[in-house]
Amino acid sequence: MYDIVRLDEKLLLNALARVGISVKLVNSEQAIAPDQLGEVGLVRAAARSRVIPLAFTYELSGGVAINSAQSLAVTHDKYLTYLALKRAGVATPRSLLAFGIEGVKTAAERLDFPLVVKPTDGSWGRFVSLVKSLEDLETLAAQRQAMESDMHLYLLQEYVDKPGRDIRVTVVGSRAVAAIYRINSSDWRTNTARGGRAEPVKIDPELEEIAVRAHQAVGALYSGIDVVESERGYMVLEINGVPEFKNVQRATGVDVAGEIAEAVKIFIKR
Numbered sequence: 001m002y003d004i005v006r007l008d009e010k011l012l013l014n015a016l017a018r019v020g021i022s023v024k025l026v027n028s029e030q031a032i033a034p035d036q037l038g039e040v041g042l043v044r045a046a047a048r049s050r051v052i053p054l055a056f057t058y059e060l061s062g063g064v065a066i067n068s069a070q071s072l073a074v075t076h077d078k079y080l081t082y083l084a085l086k087r088a089g090v091a092t093p094r095s096l097l098a099f100g101i102e103g104v105k106t107a108a109e110r111l112d113f114p115l116v117v118k119p120t121d122g123s124w125g126r127f128v129s130l131v132k133s134l135e136d137l138e139t140l141a142a143q144r145q146a147m148e149s150d151m152h153l154y155l156l157q158e159y160v161d162k163p164g165r166d167i168r169v170t171v172v173g174s175r176a177v178a179a180i181y182r183i184n185s186s187d188w189r190t191n192t193a194r195g196g197r198a199e200p201v202k203i204d205p206e207l208e209e210i211a212v213r214a215h216q217a218v219g220a221l222y223s224g225i226d227v228v229e230s231e232r233g234y235m236v237l238e239i240n241g242v243p244e245f246k247n248v249q250r251a252t253g254v255d256v257a258g259e260i261a262e263a264v265k266i267f268i269k270r
Contacts, residue, residue: 001037001054003028004046007246012044015261028054039063040268044242048076048121051242066264067241071220075241078155079120081218088217090210091235098154101141107156108137116157130159160230166237167201167227169211170248170256173263176208178254180247198251210234221267222260
């Protein structure tokens with residue numbers, strides 16, 4: 001299930017064919033739910049607003065969604081992801097959710113500056129702000145109040161000083177199969193979509209453990225786990241339930257698409 005066939009989807013299609021899985025491409029822009037979606041859906045829509053209803057449609061009609069609808073609902077909401085990580089005891093920056101400007105001020109007092117303000121839904125670092133003072137926070141909140149209503153939720157997160165990079169770990173099944181550093185010297189946000197470069201990471205046992213625990217906390221079959229190195233050790237920042245992995249595959253040489261295809265094949269056989 002797609003709307004844009006990116007390199008990630010092309011790699012997946014080739015990998016699925018190699019493991020003998022017959023694939024029917026369904027363009028979400030032409031689909032009408034809940035009809036004619038099939039029994040098993042590998043949901044790869046780039047438009048985040050389509051992912052969750054598509055996944056739930058598969059499951060409520062007796063089919064299977066990959067990733068599961070529940071895991072996608074959690075990973076598409078950064079606050080729900082935070083709650084899942086806290087429940088599982090996975091180290092993650094302290095976060096507070098505020099619903100208005102007064103709540104934002106109170107949350108900031110508890111977290112202290114500098115802090116990071118995020119929308120609860122979003123990708124590629126969009127609308128993620130580093131705030132260093134109460135004045136800047138009030139200005140940001142006033143701007144957000146003038147925007148669409150989904151921007152009126154404020155996820156405030158303690159700022160973790162990182163060494164100019166973070167780590168994207170791709171987890172498939174119960175294994176961390178590949179990881180990259182995302183390094184950006186011109187922006188504190190290290191997303192490769194914002195110009196960050198990718199370098200391979202040798203996965204140590206501690207990194208694998210926290211990435212897999214985070215993955216299991218949201219119940220995904222495969223995911224992209226964003227990890228930061230801090231003075232307190234590894235901490236999980238976010239989890240992506242429809243991860244882009246082309247940069248991971250290119251930088252590490254690991255056949256990530258093949259790993260996902262094998263996991264899908266095993267999952268379907270169950």
